[in-house]
Amino acid sequence: MSRLVIVVEKPSDWGALHPSADVVAAADYLRGAAGNESERTQVINLCRSYKYLGTGYYVSLLAEARGHKVIPSVRTINDLRRRSLYGLDIEDLNARLGRFLPAGSRDTADFSLLVYFGRTTHGPLEDLAQQVFETFPCPILRIEFERQRVWQIAAIRPAGLHTLSDAQEDAFAEALDAFSRKLWRRPRARRKYRYDLAMLQDPAEAMPPSNRKALKRFIAAGKDLDIEVDPIGKRDFARLAEYDALFIRETTAIDNHTYRFAHRAEREDMVVIDDPGSILRCTNKIYLRDRLHGRKLPTPRTEIVFRDDAARLAALPDLLGLPLVLKIPDGSFSRGIHKVETTEQLRAVAERLFQQTALLLAQEYVYTEFDWRIGVLAGEPLYACQYFMSRGHWQIYDHAAKGGVRSGGFRTLPVREAPSEVVRLATRAANAIGNGLYGVDLKVVKERTVIIEVNDNPSIDAGVEDAYLGEDLYRRIMSEFLRRLERKRLGVRD
Structure with missing residues (x-):
């Protein structure tokens, strides 16, 4: 992990707080007292002012010049000063x-x-x-x-820190301790790793893309490859730039923090999976449908319906037959997907879903006992699974089941044993999205293979997706991070 340096303008500004060897006077930091520039360093600039060409400004400026990660950055300092940017940035916050x-x-x-x-x-x-x-x-x-x-x-x-009252200093100290995670603790002796990878996850998420055992296996695989994998949460946004790479193991969405993390990581020139482009393309089914259709990839017959187009809605049974499936654009884990069997159900379900979205996806109903899921990493097939429908239900996940969400069984097998057409189409579909980690869902009906969707944040659970490859599944994914980190270090772009 990065070494922590806390810069204060005057030693007396820190006087009431717990003594720490991490605290450096601004004058000493500017003279180069922070040590080896090649060492990863996180600087917290607590100078009294960040005015242009003042001491605090130069601390952030020279920190960036030395390759240190600093908060606030020069960009943040300038944005807080420039009201033209300032008004644009807070427009959504006012609402x-x-x-x-x-x-x-x-x-x-x-x-x-x-x-x-x-x-x-x-x-x-x-x-x-x-x-x-x-x-x-x-x-x-x-x-x-x-x-x-x-x-x-x-x-x-x-x-400024010097302006805080005693009670405010206590609140600041608590927040700083949580932010740095090591300020007043002597860290145990630990091995230094070649790279640091942040793994975004939420322990409280009801249906996460990876269970706890899988997360531990990612950490172990990283360690074997000289990568320290550090689990982080949504409150660690400002610390993100401390790391070399970001691996998102939390359900992604355009309108939540996962997209902000991915976008920030890409802006910081970090290696990131899932990248923001993949999240954008996969989380909205209407976008995904156009992406696949434009590349002439086979999907179930699909129609897009607008909220105020009653005629189009009424024509769906003739176009797609009954039953048919209605989908909200950004559902996941079978949520927001409804089978309708009559015209009355169609109108009622559409009316309810149109309260959430201006567009709906209508799709022909294609029933199979299981869906194929092909994991694709960097353009190559990684694993193959069959996900069976939940008992007595037409989907893999039954959200209406008594006692909570119920899912069907699974079968994991070598990629070579999956139908070649399934693997070929899955790889083409993933390559239409990007060069990351994807889970492509397909159905096979008689001689017809169709792509249902491409997931940017595919499930990788211990005991399921790793049932054939075992520890090697995690090692292959971490090896791809290592490959990209090494190429980035050498200045080679994928």
């Missing part, structure tokens, strides 16, 4: 604020909020504080609000 501070909720016309590494002591505004920190990664931020007809963000400014 969010209305949910937390409805009109009439306060007697005053303005107030401010301190945010420490994305945390605040004001519970109802925790999500907003995290959003602001992700937009402007800076150790201490003061968000100023004002109310005209509704509450709005009036300003976002950096704040």
Whole structure:
């Protein structure tokens, strides 16, 4: 992991906090007291001011010149100062604020909020504080609000450690400890790895793409290849640049933090799977349908229906037959997918789904006892599975089952034993999306093979997808990260 350096303008600014060997005076850091530039270093710049050409500005500027990861970055400092960028960045945040501070909720016309590494002591505004920190990664931020007809963000400014009260210093210290994870602890002696990989996951996710045992196997495989795999969560956004690579093992979506992580990693020139382009192409089924159709890849007969096009909706039984399947564009794990058997059901289900989306995907109903899933990595088939339908249900996952979600069985086999046409089409479909890790779902009906979808974040569970390859499945994926990291180090682009 990276070495931590905390830069303060004056040693007295840190005086009330726990002594730490990681703290360096700004003057000493600027003279090069932080040590070997080749060592991975995370700098937290706690100078009193970040004004242009001031001490704090130069700390961030020289940190970047030395190859250190620094918070705040020069870009963040400039964005906080330039109001033209500032207004654009907080436009969405102003809309969010209305949910937390409805009109009439306060007697005053303005107030401010301190945010420490994305945390605040004001519970109802925790999500907003995290959003602001992700937009402007800076150790201490003061968000100023004002109310005209509704509450709005009036300003976002950096704040200095020296301005905090005792209670505020305690809140800051707690947030900093959580952010650095090692500030006041002496880390155990640990081996230094060639590369550091962040694995984004959520232990509380109900249906994660990898179970706990699989995550442990990814960590072990990385260790064998001299890669330290560090599990991180959504609150670690600002620390992302400490790592060399990002591996997303949390269900992806365009409108949540997984896409922001992928986009940030790509912007930082990290090796990333899933990359933001793959997430964009796979998570929306309408986008995916056009992508596959444009490459003349076989899919079930499909129609796109607009919310206000009643005539098109009514024509679906003639176009696709009954029963047919309605899908919301961004469903996952069989969620948001409905089989309708009558015209009455069609109208009722469509009306309900159109409350969530302006477009729906209608698809011919193709029943099979199982779906093929071919895992594809960097353009090559990796594993083959058969996912069987849940007992008494037409999908793999039955979300209406008593006692919670129920799934069907599976069979994992060598890629060479899967039908060649299935493997060939799966590889073509994955290559139409990108060069990452994908799970391609297909159905075979008589002599007809059709692609159902391409998943950018395929399930890799211990005991399921690894049932044939075992530990080698995890090693192959980590080896691809290693290959890309080595090529990047040599300046070679894929």
